[in-house]
Amino acid sequence: FATPAMATANNKERSFIMIKPDGVQRSLIADIIKRFEQKGYKLIGIKVLVPAKQLAEAHYEEHAQRPFFQKLVSFLSSGAVVAMVWEGQEVIKFSRNMIGATNPLASAPGTIRGDFGVDFGHNVIHGSDSLTSAEREIALWFKSEELAQYDLTMQAWTYE
Ligand code: GDP
Ligand code: MG
DSSP states (O other), rough: OSSSSSSSSGBEEEEEEEEOOOHHHHTTTHHHHHHHHHHEEEEEEEEEEOOOHHHHHHGGGGTTTTTTTTHHHHHTTTSOOEEEEEESTTTTHHHHHHHOOSSSGGBBTTTTHHHHHBBTTTTOOEESSSHHHHHHHHHHHOGGGSSOOOTTHHHHHHOO
C-alpha cells in the first residue's frame, strides 16, 4: 500500500502544487502558501525556477495532443514558478478543492482560482489531480534529497 506519495500513515500523502508565472507576477505567492499552511498541511519542498520548455512539456504531457498545448508550455516556461510539495491527509483531493475549477470563472468564490483568477490560460496555480499524477510530478520536479523530512509540533494539534 505504501508508495512515495502515500507513505504508511494517512497524513503522509503528498501533492505537487505549483504557483504558475501569472501567480508569481501578481504577487500571490504568500497568499497561496498561507492557505495551505493554515489548513494544516506541511510544506516539505519548495523552489523558485523558470522551467525549461522541456520540463514544461513533460509536466503537461497528458495534454500534448490538445490545441492549446504549445501555448500552455510556452506560458509555463515564460517566467518564474514556485514549485512545492505539500503533505497531509487527503492533500491531493483537498488541494484540488482549494484550487477550484480549471476555468476560474467557474470556480467558486473562496477557492484560489475563484478568488484570484479570471482566465483559463492564467489560472494561477497547478495541483496534482490523482495519486499517480502526484507521484509522477513530484519525481519530475524534485530530487528526493530536496524533500525535507521533519516533524511539525503543531501536527499533534491538527490531527487527533
Ligand atoms: P487543471 O488540472 O485544472 O489545471 O486543468 P487541466 O489539467 O485540464 O489543464 C491544464 C492547464 O491547461 C489548465 O490549468 C489551463 O491553464 C490550461 N487549459 C486547460 N484547458 C484549456 C482550454 O480549453 N483552453 C486553454 N486556453 N487552456 C486550457
Ligand atoms: Mg491537470
